[in-house]
Amino acid sequence: MPVLLYVLAVAVFAQGTSEFVLAGLVPGISADLGVPVAQAGWLTAGFAVGMVVGAPLTAALARRLSPRLTLTACLLVFVAAHVVGALTDQLAVLFAGRVVAALANAGFLAVALSIVTRIVPVDRQARALAAVLAGTTLALVAGVPAGALLGALWGWRSALWAIAGLATVALVAVAALTPRRPGPDGPRGDLRVELSTLRSPVLRHSLALGVLVNGATFCAFTYVAPVVTDAAGLAPVVVPAVLVLFGLGAFAGVTAAGRLAGTHGRLVLWVGTPALVAGWTLWATLAASPTAVWVLAPVQGALSFGVGGTLIARTMAAAHGAPTLGGSFPTVALNLGALLGPVLGGWALGPLGTTGPMVAGAALAAGAALLWAAPVLARRFVR
Template sequence: MPFAVYVLGLAVFAQGTSEFMLSGLLSGIAADLHVPLGAAGLLTSAFAVGMVIGAPLTAAACRSWPRRRALLFFLGVFVAVHIAGATTSSYGVLLATRVVGALANAGFWAVALVTALALAGPHQRARATAVVVGGVTVACVVGVPAGAALGELWGWRSAFWTVALVSVPAAAALLPAVPSGTPEDAPEVSARSELRALARPRLLLTLLVMALVQGATFCTFAYLEPLVTRVTGLGASGVPVVLALFGAGSFLGVALAGRLADAHPGAVTGTGMTALAAGWAALALTADRPAAAPVLVLLQGALAFGTGTTLLTQVFRLAPDAPTLAGSFATAAFNVGAAAGPWLGGLALGAGLGFRAPVWVSALLMGVALVGAGALALPSGPPAARSGADAPAE
C-alpha cells in the first residue's frame, strides 16, 4: 500500500477527532463562552450540516484541480479554522469555524478517497478505502477520549489546538507523497456529465442503503450511555469501556473489510447487513444482561464499519466516470445517516418507548436497508444491455 494512503488516513484521523470530540467538551465551551448548553450542542449540528451540504459543493468546485493542491488547500483551511476557534471568545465566530471546518473536511474526504483508490490500484480498492476510513475509527477509539481528557486538564481550547497540530505533519507528508500534476485517470468530462453518471438508479440506491446503515449505527451509538447505565446496569464507569469496545470493533471491521471486500464485495455486504439487523434486535432484547451487551456492541461496531467500508467501495465501482463527485455523494450519504439516526432515536425516546427504543429503531432501519440491498441484487436489465459500470456490483 503506498505511503500516501496512510498519510491520508492520518489526516482523516485528525478531522474525525474534530467531528466527534465536542461530545466531551460542550460543558466547558458553554461555560467559557457564556451560552446555554443547547447552543453549544448546535456546534455539532453545524458540523454535520456543513458536511452534508459541503461534500458535493466542494468536490464540484475542485474537480479540475490537481489532487495534491486540493488536499493541501482543504487541510490548510481546516487547520486555520481550528486555530481561529481555539483563540476566539465569540460563540458566533466559533459556530462559523465549525461550518467552514466541515466544508473543508467534506472536500478533503471526497478528494482523499479518490486519491487513495487511484494510488492503490484496482485490485486494492477496498484496502485503500479501509485505511482512509480507519482514520475515523481510530479517532473514535483514541482521538475523542483524548480530546475529552485534554478538555478536563487544560480546557476545551487545548483540544482544538491539538487537532490543528496533528494536521500539520499530515500536510507536510502529503506534499512529497501525492503527485503534483493532474492525474492521468481523471475523467475529462463536464460537471453535468458527472452528475448524469451519478443519477444511475443502482448508484442512488447504493447511497440510500449506505445512509440507512449509518443511520442505524449512529442511532444506537448516540444513546449508548443511557442504555449502558439505565438498562444494562454497568454504571457510569462502564460507559467508556463500552464506547471503547465499539471503537475497537469498528477498527477491526474496517481492517477485515479491507482484506475481504475486494474479492467478495457482495458476500461481505449481504452477510454484514443481515448480521447487523439480527445484532441490533439481539442487543435490544439482551440489553439488560451485563455479560451480553458489551459483546454485542463490539460485534455491531465491527459489522457496521466493515459493511459501510464495503458499500463505500461499491459507490466508486458504480461510478468510475465520476470518481470525485461519487466520493462527495458517499460522504454526504454517510453524514445524512449520522444525523438522521440520532434524530430518529431521539423521537423514539421522546415518545416514551424506553431506553431500548433507539436500538429497535436501528433494527428497523437495517430491515429497510436489507430491502434496498435485495433490490440491488436483482439484475438491472438483459445481460447484453447492462453497462460495465454496473457489472462489478453484480
C-alpha cells in the same frame, strides 16, 4: 501500498477525531461560554451539515485544480477553523468554525477517495480505501478518548489545539507526497457527464444503503451512554471503555471490508445487513445486561463499519465515470445518515425510553436489509 495512503489516513484521523470528540466536550463548552447544553449541542449538527454540503461543492470547484493544492488548502482551512474555535468566546463564532471545518473535512475526504481510485490498481482499491478510512475508526478508538481526557485536564480548547497540531503535521506530509495530478493526464471529464453517473441504479442503490446503514449506526451510537448507565446500571466512567470497544470493532470491520469488499462484497452485505438488524434488536432487548453491553459493543462496531466500508467500495466502483466527484457521493450519503440517525434516535427516546435509539437503529438497518434484497426479490416475483 503507497505511503501517501497512510498520510491521508493520519489526516482523516485528525478530522474524524474532530467530528466525534465534540460530544464529550459539550458540557465544558456550555459552562465556559455560558450557554445551555442544548445550544452547545448544535455544534454537532453544524459539523454534519458542513460535511453534507462540503463534499460535492469542494469536489466540483476543485476538479480542475491540482490534488496537492486542493488537499493542502482543505487542511489549511481545517487548521485555521480549529485555531479560531480555540480562541473564541462566542458560540456563534465556534459554530461557524465547525461548519467551515466540516466543509474542509468533507472536501478533503471526497478528493482523497477520488485520488485513491486513480493511484491504486482496481483489484487493490477496496483495501486502499479501507486503509484511508481506518483513520476514522482509529479516531473512535484513540482520538475521541484522548480528546475527552485533554478536555477534562485542560479544558475543551486544548482538544481543539491538539487536533489543529496533528492536522498541521498531516498538512506538511500531504503537501510533500501528493501528486500534482492523480493520473497521467488528470481528470478532465465534463461536470454534467460526471453527474450523469448518478443515473446508475447500482450507484443510487448503494447510496441509499449507505444512508440507512450509517443512520442506524449513529442513531444507536449517539445514545449509547444512557443505555450503558441507565439501562445496564454501569458507572459513567465505564462509557469511554464501551466507546473504545465499539471503535476497536469498527477498526476490525473496516479492515475486514478492505480485504473482502473487492471479491466478496455481495456476501458481506447479504450476511452483514441482517446481522446488524439482529444486533441492534438484541442490544435493545438485553439492554439491562452488562454482559450484553461488553459483548455487543465491539460486534456492532465491526458490523456497522464492515458493511459501511463495503458500501463505500461498492459506491466508488459504481462511480468510476466520475473521477473527481465520485468521492463526494459516499461522503454525502454517510453524512446524511449521520444527520438522520441522531434525529430519529432522539425522537425515539420519548415514546420508547432509553432503548428507543437501539430500536430505531434496528428499524433503519431493517430498511437497509430489505433495500439490499429488493432487486433479487423483485426478479423472483416478476418471474
